[in-house]
Structures are given as C-alpha cells and as structure tokens.
Amino acid sequence: xxxxxxxxxxxxxxxxxxxxxxxVDGLRFRRLIRQRSKRPQGNYSPFAAVLIPCKGVDxxxxxxxxxxxxxxxxxxxIIFIVADAADSAYQLIQERLHARGPLGEEHxxxxxxxxxxxxxxxxxxxxxxLRGVESVKQDAQVLVFADVDAAPAADWLxxxxxxxxxPAVTVSTGFRWYLxxxxxxxxxxxxxxxxxATMMGDHGHNFAWGGSMAIRASDFHxxxxxxxxxxxxxSDDYAMTRAVREAGGKVAFQPRCxxxxxxxxxxxxxxxxxxxxxxxxxxxAAHLWKLGLASYVFYCGTLLLGLAxxxxxxxxxxxxxxxxxxxxxxxxxGSAKGYIRTLVARDLFAAELGNRGSCYWxxxxxxxxxxxWNFVVAGFTRRIEWRGTEYELISRDKVRxxxxxxx
Numbered sequence: 102x103x104x105x106x107x108x109x110x111x112x113x114x115x116x117x118x119x120x121x122x123x124x125v126d127g128l129r130f131r132r133l134i135r136q137r138s139k140r141p142q143g144n145y146s147p148f149a150a151v152l153i154p155c156k157g158v159d160x161x162x163x164x165x166x167x168x169x170x171x172x173x174x175x176x177x178x179i180i181f182i183v184a185d186a187a188d189s190a191y192q193l194i195q196e197r198l199h200a201r202g203p204l205g206e207e208h209x210x211x212x213x214x215x216x217x218x219x220x221x222x223x224x225x226x227x228x229x230x231l232r233g234v235e236s237v238k239q240d241a242q243v244l245v246f247a248d249v250d251a252a253p254a255a256d257w258l259x260x261x262x263x264x265x266x267x268p269a270v271t272v273s274t275g276f277r278w279y280l281x282x283x284x285x286x287x288x289x290x291x292x293x294x295x296x297x298a299t300m301m302g303d304h305g306h307n308f309a310w311g312g313s314m315a316i317r318a319s320d321f322h323x324x325x326x327x328x329x330x331x332x333x334x335x336s337d338d339y340a341m342t343r344a345v346r347e348a349g350g351k352v353a354f355q356p357r358c359x360x361x362x363x364x365x366x367x368x369x370x371x372x373x374x375x376x377x378x379x380x381x382x383x384x385x386a387a388h389l390w391k392l393g394l395a396s397y398v399f400y401c402g403t404l405l406l407g408l409a410x411x412x413x414x415x416x417x418x419x420x421x422x423x424x425x426x427x428x429x430x431x432x433x434x435g436s437a438k439g440y441i442r443t444l445v446a447r448d449l450f451a452a453e454l455g456n457r458g459s460c461y462w463x464x465x466x467x468x469x470x471x472x473x474w475n476f477v478v479a480g481f482t483r484r485i486e487w488r489g490t491e492y493e494l495i496s497r498d499k500v501r502x503x504x505x506x507x508x
Contacts, residue, residue, distance in 0.1 A: 105406065105409065105410065105413075106410045106413070106416060106420055106424075108406065109403065109406040109407050109409075109410050109424060110423065110424075110427075112399070112402075112403040112406065113403055113407055113424070113427040113428075113431075114427070115403075116399065116400060116403045116404075116427075116431055117427055117430055117431055117434075119400075120430070120431045120434035120435060121434060123434070123435075123438055124434045124437050124438045124441075126299070126438075127299060127437075127438040127441035127442070128441060129302065130299045130301075130302060130441070130445070131441050131444060131445050131448075133302055133303055133356060134356045134359075134445055134448060134449070135448065137355075137356040137357065138356065138357065138448075142256065142259060142260060142263055142357070143263035143264075143266055144263075145262060145263050145265060145266030146174060146175050146259055146262060146263070147242035147243055147262070148176050148177065148178070148238075148240055148241055148242055148243075149174070149176075149177040149178070149241060149242070149243040149244070149245050149258065149262055149315070150177070150178045150179075150180065150237040150238060150241035150243070150244055150245065150318075151169065151177055151178065151179045151180065151210075151245040151246075151247060151258065152180050152182065152230055152233035152234065152237075152244065152245065152246050152247070153169060153179065153180070153181050153182070153233075153246075153247050153248070153249050154182050154183075154225075154226045154229035154230055154233070154248075154249075155181055155182065155183050155188070155190040155194065155229075155249045156183065156184065156188060156190060156225065156226075156229075156488050156489075157188065157189055157190060157488060157489075158189045158190055158193060159249075159250045159364075160364075161250075161252060162190070162193060162249065162250075163193060163197065164252070165249055165250065165251065165252055165253075166181075166193075166194065166197050166249065167197075168252060168253050168254075168255070168257075169247065169249075169253065170197075170210060170212060171255065172210070172253070172255060172256075172257060172258040172259070173255045173256050173258075173259060174210075174258045174259050174262075176210075177210045177211075177245075177258060178210060178211045178212075178213075178237070178238055178241060179210045179211070179212045179213075180212075180213050180214075180215060180233045180236050180237070181194050181212070181213070181214045181215070181249075182214075182215045182216075182217050182229040182230070182232055182233040183214070183215075183216055183217065183229065184216070184217050184218060184219055184225050184228065184229060185216065185218075185219070186216050190249075191214070191216070194214050195214055198212050198213075198214060211238075213236065215232055215233060215236055216232075217229045217231070217232035217233075218232075219505070221501070221502045222332070222333050222499075222500060222501075222502075223331070223332060223333055223334055223335065223500055224334065224335035224336070224337075224487065224490075224492065224500065225487070225488070225490055226311075226335075226337060226487075227331050227334055227335065227336075227337050227340075230246065230331070230337055231327055231331060231332075234321075234327055237318070241318055242317060242318055242319075243262050243265060243315055243316070243317055243318060244315065244316055244317075244318050244321050245258065245261060245262065245314070245315045246311055246312075246313075246314050246315075246337065247312060247313055248311065248312035248313075250312075250362065251277060251312050251313065251360040251361075251362055252360060252361050252362070253313070253358075253360055254360075256357070257275075257313070257357075257358055257360070260355055260357035260358050261273050261274075261275060261313060261314075261315045261355055261357075261358045262315050263355075264353045264355055265315060265316070265317055267353075269351055270351050270353040271316065271317075271320055271324075271345045271348070271350030271351050271352065272309050272314055272315065272316045272341060272342075272345050272350070272351075272352045272353070273314065273315045273316075273353050273355050273358075274301075274307065274308075274309045274310050274313060274314040274315075274352055274353070274354060274355065274358070275310060275312070275313035275314075275354075275355055275356075275357075275358025275359055275360055276297075276298045276301055276310045276312075276313070276354070276358075276359055276360070277294065277298070277310065277312055277313075277359075277360055277361075277362045278294075278295060278298055278359045278360065278361055278362065278445075278446065278449065278450065279291040279293075279294040279295060279362050279363065279364070280361050280362065280363045280446065280450055280453055280454055280457070281363075281454075281457040281458070281460045281461075282363050282364065282365045282457075283365065284365050284366075286365070286366055286367060286368050286370075286371050287363065287364060287365045287366065288457065288460035288464060289371065289460070289464050289467060289468075289471070290364065290366070290371050290374075290375070291363075291460055291461065292439065292442075292460055292461050292464040292465055292467070292468050293371075293375055293468050293471055293472070295442045295445075295446075295461060296442075296465075296468055296472075298359065299438075299441075299442060299445075301354040302354060303354070305351070307352040307353065307354045308338065308339070308342045308352060308386075309338045309339075309341045309342045309345070309352050310338055311336075311337045311338035311341075312360065313358050313360055314338060314341065316341070320350070323348075324344045324345070324348055324350075325344075326340070326341060326344050329344070330343060330344045333498050333499055333500055334385070334497065334498070334500060335381065335485070335487070335492055335494060335500050336381050336384075336385050339381065339382075339385035339386055339497075340385065340497075342386075343385070343497075359449060361449075361450050361453055363453075372471070372474070372475075373486065375471065375475050376474070376475045376478050376479060377485045377486070377487065378475070379393070379472075379475040379476055379478075379479040380478075380479045380482065380483065380484075380485050380494065381485065381494070382479070383479045383480070383483075384483060384494040384496070384497055385497050390476065390479060390480075393472070393476050394476040394477070394480065397469055397472045397473040397476055398473065400469050400473075401469055401470060401473050404428055404431070407424045407425075407427060407428045408424075408428070410424040411424045411425055411428075432466055435465045435466060435469070436462045436463070436465050436466065437462070438462075438465070439461045439462030439463070439464075439465035440461065440462040442461040442462070443458040443459065443461040443462055446458050446461065483495065484503065488506075489505065489506030490502060490504070490505050490506060491503040491504040491505075
C-alpha cells in the first residue's frame with residue numbers, strides 16, 4: 102500500500118493542477134461571453150439560406166418554427182426538409198407556412214418545405230440537408246444550418262452570419278446550452294452537456310455544431326462539402342469541421358448564438374443520448390475520444406486510488422488527511438467551475454433558468470462518472486440509434502442503416 106499511496110499523491114497533485122487549470126478556463130469562458138455580448142453585432146447580413154432538417158414533433162416545435170420564420174434579418178430564405186411526407190412534422194410545417202398567407206410583408210422570409218426521401222448510405226439528417234442544398238436560391242451568399250428543436254433568439258441569424266464578414270472565418274458556429282428541467286435527469290443532462298459547451302472559445306480548436314452553423318456559399322462549394330464530406334456520414338457537423346480543417350480554414354465560435362434547449366427524459370434515455378454523442382466523436386474525431394477517455398480514466402481512477410489510500414488500515418493519519426484534502430480540493434474546484442456555468446446561464450437565460458441553476462455545480466461531481474461510462478461504452482460499439490433509425494458507423498466515410506422505425 103505504500104507504493105499505491107505514493108502513486109496517488111503524484112497523480113493527485115497532477116489532478117489538482119488539472120482541476121485548477123479547468124477552473125481558470127471556466128473563468129476565461131465567462132469573460133468571453135460577457136465581452137462579446139457588449140461588442141457591436143456587425144452589419145454583415147447578405148442574403149442567406151437557412152436549412153432546417155426535421156423529424157417528428159418535439160415540445161415547443163411550433164414556437165420554434167415561428168422563431169425561425171421571424172428573424173430580425175433583412176432578407177433570407179428558409180427551407181424545411183423532412184424525409185417522408187408521412188412524418189408528423191410535415192403537416193405542422195405545411196399548416197404553419199399556409200397560415201402565413203401570401204408573401205409581401207417586410208422582411209418575411211421565402212419559406213418552403215421539401216421531402217428528401219431516404220438513403221441507405223448516410224444519416225437521415227444529412228440526406229435532408231443535401232436535398233435542401235439543392236433548393237437554395239442561386240443568389241444566396243450564405244448557407245445556414247439549424248435544428249428545429251433549438252429556440253433561437255430574434256437576432257440569432259444576424260449574429261451567426263456577422264462573423265463571416267471576416268475572410269479568415271470559414272464557419273461561424275454557436276452551440277446548445279441545456280437548461281435544467283423539472284426532473285433530476287434533465288438537470289444532470291444540463292450539467293453534462295454544458296461541460297462540453299464551455300470548451301468553445303476564441304481559439305483554433307472549435308468545432309462546428311450542426312444546430313447553429315453558417316458558411317459562405319462559395320466556401321461550401323469550394324470545400325466540396327456536399328459531394329466529398331457529406332455523402333456517407335451521419336454527423337453533418339463533424340464532417341463540416343473536418344472539411345474546414347483539412348483546408349486550413351477557421352471555425353469561429355459566436356457566443357451570441359448559444360441556444361437554449363431543455364429536455365425531460367428517463368435515465369436510460371439520457372445515457373443512450375449521451376453515449377451516442379461520444380460514439381459519434383469516436384468515429385469522426387478519434388483523437389478527441391482518446392483524449393477524453395484518458396482524461397476521465399485519470400480523473401476517476403485517481404479519486405478511487407485516493408479513497409483506497411484513506412481506507413487502508415496501514416495508512417497514517419497524515420496520509421489520510423493529505424489524501425482527503427486532495428480529493429476535497431479537486432471536487433471543490435470542479436463544483437466551482439460548475440458554478441461558473443450557473444453564472445453564464447444566469448447571464449444569458451435568466452428568465453428561462455428560474456431557480457434551477459444550482460444543478461450545474463451540485464451535479465458536477467457526477468458528470469465525470471457519466472462521461473467515463475460514455476467513453477468506455479463507445480470503445481466497444483459503433484452502433485447508434487437516432488430518432489428511430491439504427492446506424493452502424495463503420496468508418497468516418499461509411500455508414501450502414503440497420504433498421505428504420507417501422508421498418
């Protein structure tokens with residue numbers, strides 16, 4: 102046990118340093134959010150085409166349609182795409198577009214609804230997007246991709262497009278920000294997902310998020326996203342990120358486009374959803390999966406070794422106090438970073454957050470263990486289920502549809 106204790110104290114000090122750095126990085130993220138919110142938004146707002154793939158009807162579906170249809174933006178085209186006219190989303194979208202009446206109101210976007218059909222060699226969402234791209238007007242200078250289960254603010258489109266005024270920016274992206282719901286699982290999901298959101302920033306390691314990303318149409322075609330990177334994938338955003346990085350481009354994070362999301366689910370549903378995110382990461386960004394796996398094995402393994410040191414009968418009182426102090430300090434630093442996320446949520450979504458913001462720091466000790474589960478499971482399977490369709494991710498350029506809902 103002497104050697105185990107010695108190993109723990111070495112690892113524990115390293116983990117303490119890592120936790121301190123993570124806390125400082127959290128401060129960096131909040132500072133970025135506050136600084137960017139005070140900057141002028143920018144006036145770059147060329148004609149844009151907004152593509153929104155849809156499947157099924159989630160809570161807030163109609164309200165989100167209205168948010169996309171009523172953006173504070175000079176002129177834009179909006180294309181909703183479903184795989185099948187029998188989809189429940191099809192009828193609701195059709196009714197909403199019909200209720201808008203004839204075009205003519207100032208700033209009213211040109212809206213349409215397309216049916217993409219199915220493809221066996223790629224994800225349904227990606228297939229919808231490829232069909233949508235075919236319907237983009239020729240004079241569209243910017244292509245924007247969004248998710249209908251997100252709730253954008255009125256200036257979301259203007260904020261997302263504005264960074265593209267800089268020729269050095271290839272893709273402008275936001276990210277989702279899960280808000281806690283009524284249930285414990287919803288609050289755990291919020292704590293889990295915002296730990297990823299705070300990785301974004303003013304640096305060169307950002308990744309595009311498919312629920313809120315924009316690219317100049319000329320760059321989209323120059324990078325051959327549609328015919329080279331999307332034909333055989335499930336993840337539209339990881340493929341977009343790969344296209345940008347291989348071309349030496351830049352993905353810029355736009356804090357104004359952090360979009361509120363909220364979802365209630367069972368623990369099983371949450372674990373399936375969170376593990377799916379990591380399986381996709383393993384296939385499309387294997388280096389990130391390896392780094393994440395090593396990080397969470399290091400974190401959880403060090404804490405377990407520290408608890409073992411404290412419980413060992415032969416340990417001295419000094420060793421127990423030292424081990425306990427390291428463990429407690431690591432947990433406090435983790436919760437402190439969670440509290441920073443609470444402050445960010447209050448800054449951005451005070452009205453929607455209510456009095457539930459404490460979950461970000463109270464549940465932060467559980468997040469690492471859930472992440473460890475996600476990363477380990479992702480090492481043993483490449484199969485995912487996404488809105489009723491089961492896929493096998495054979496490689497980052499090959500996908501097999503195993504089963505469709507009702508099929």
